[in-house]
Amino acid sequence: MRTDNKLSGIIAKKHSFSVPLDYQQSPSEQINLFVRELSSVEHQNKELPYLVFFQGGPGFGAVRPVANTGWIKRALTQYRVLLLDQRGTGLSTPVSAESLAHLTSQQQAEYLSHFRSDNIIRDAELIRAKLSPDRPWSILGQSFGGFCVLRYLSAAPQGLKAAYITGGIPSLERSADEVYQATYQRVLAKNQDFFSRFSDARELANRLASHISEYEVLLSSGERLTVEMLQLLGINLGMEQGPEGVYYLLEQALIDTAQGVKVNPLFLHQFGQFLDYNTNPLFAVLHESIYCQNSASNWAAHRVREQYSQFNYHLGKDLLFTGEMVYPWMFDQFSQLQPLKEAAELLAAKSDWPALYDLEQLKANTVPVSAAIYSEDMFVEMQYSLETTKDVGSLKYWLTSEYEHNGIRMDGERVLDKLIALNTGRELR
Structure with a gap:
């Protein structure tokens, strides 16, 4: 053709x-x-x-x-x-x-x-x-x-x-684990820069994280918005004009209504446009495999994250954003990834990837x-x-x-x- x-x-x-x-x-x-x-x-x-x-x-x-x-x-x-x-x-x-x-x-x-x-x-x-x-x-x-x-x-x-x-x-030759050891450090630096540039961004992020922890909030796709999902916005902090986009999204996230504080429907609609996991599932399924040569990734980003407790949010703690990392829980929370969960587990365990x-x-x-x-x-x-x-x-x-x-x-x-x-x-x- x-x-x-x-x-x-x-x-x-x-x-x-x-x-x-x-x-x-x-x-x-x-x-x-x-x-x-x-x-x-x-x-x-x-x-x-x-x-x-x-x-x-x-x-x-x-x-x-x-x-x-x-x-x-x-x-x-x-x-x-x-x-x-x-x-x-x-x-x-x-x-x-x-x-x-x-x-x-x-x-x-x-x-x-x-x-x-x-x-x-x-x-x-x-x-x-x-x-x-x-x-x-x-x-x-x-x-x-x-x-x-x-x-x-x-x-x-x-x-x-x-x-x-x-x-x-x-x-x-470096393993996926080594890659994420380095990139988590980069993500921490991008967070620091983001919250320094926008003086009220920390308050906005913390208020939103606290709200969605307490109340069930559904995205326009029907999925529940979780703190883990919210943290994924950090992938945009590594792009030119990305931090600005994240800030303006946070700025309009919560609104006052006659029924109390609610999440802005505009935020719920725009949130999905900042993340590609539902529209491009191949990224989540194969991302860690791009680092694998005769070895398995075994969810490297998830395992390495255990060394960086700064990213583990709870009420009363400042929220930090993550970066270009794929986690096993994503295959529970994103609707278009859920049917591929078992396949993703098999690929994460695959140890015979050929050398690249x-x-x-x-x-x-x-x-x-x-x-x-x-x-x-x-x-x-x-x-x-x-x-x-x-x-x-x-x-x-x-x-x-x-x-x-x-x-x-x-x-x-x-x-x-x-x-x-x-x-x-x-x-x-």
């Missing part, structure tokens, strides 16, 4: 591909992959090379562009951009409780085990064989997309001309790689990223405190231009 659409300054074409669910099994069940190809109106008739974008996640579809702006604008000056909905996301045979309802829990876990970066890169190479068989292409990875870039460099470097990473250089990175291949890498490392990143620990840069050949990095984790979304034209400059050797602006 190939369909053309016109956006503001962009020509978009749709592609659909059939790929194996399991590349190790023949024959295998087939799943669909959706790819959106972008070119600028100015260059629509030119045979420019491809730049493939790997989005963050896991479990989120690629960006849906509306205009020729941001990093896409910079990319389209010299590339055709491919926005790949990674398997299980967007229009690529999306994963949901409904789509897996016909499977047993064991079958669901087996099915979902095929949705990590190793198979995402196999998908990409299959697509390259069809769209660019005689020409390697370039890739850009944001957050988890950076994990995919390092997998690509490990498994299929012959398919690459250049690689760019923003906020997503993982540790090559070829350390020798990465050390000998000759594909030009440039990366933006954000020193204040709450999601990807800077020190672990810097460790990895020493073990990947031909990698140059730009360490900056100018941006949070979503820097490419906020100032993508400049960020990508910096990375292209690093790879081509021209002077940075």
Whole structure:
């Protein structure tokens, strides 16, 4: 299938591909992959090379562009951009409780085990064989997309001309436990900064936590709002403009009525828009597995949290927000995760995850790689990223405190231009 659409300054074409669910099994069940190809109106008739974008996640579809702006604008000056909905996301045979309802829990876990970066890169190479068989292409990875870039460099470097990473250089060998040891420290720092910036935020958060502890409050989705759910808003503290959004949400949470203090219906509606667990269940199910190589996660974030009692709320104690952590109780409290609870338990216990990175291949890498490392990143620990840069050949990095984790979304034209400059050797602006 190939369909053309016109956006503001962009020509978009749709592609659909059939790929194996399991590349190790023949024959295998087939799943669909959706790819959106972008070119600028100015260059629509030119045979420019491809730049493939790997989005963050896991479990989120690629960006849906509306205009020729941001990093896409910079990319389209010299590339055709491919926005790949990674398997299980967007229009690529999306994963949901409904789509897996016909499977047993064991079958669901087996099915979902095929949705990590190793198979995402196999998908990409299959697509390259069809769209660019005689020409390697370039890739850009944001957050988890950076994990995919390092997998690509490990498994299929012959398919690459250049690689760019923003906020997503993982540790090559550290365990999930070590990752969360570092990120909990980052989350504590983000909490401190948040409550320092907004002088009444602590009172607002504590009042709301106290209220929902005492009274049953139902979200617009019908789920009960719990303190644990409320704490999950902290994932936004690691994004540019995220703290502001959380503060303004808290500011309107409680209202005075003739029946006493109530939770604002507007808050209850907007709360769900700050969290993605119901709409993107693949993120919760597979998040910890992105760190697993020949080992099980065993709910690493939940276990490591026991060392940080600051996050355990009770009446009379200040509430702290958590970060990009997945907990087993989420599969009891979020309606779209509940049907996947047993599968999630099986995946958390899975200890035979294959290795994701070829350390020798990465050390000998000759594909030009440039990366933006954000020193204040709450999601990807800077020190672990810097460790990895020493073990990947031909990698140059730009360490900056100018941006949070979503820097490419906020100032993508400049960020990508910096990375292209690093790879081509021209002077940075």
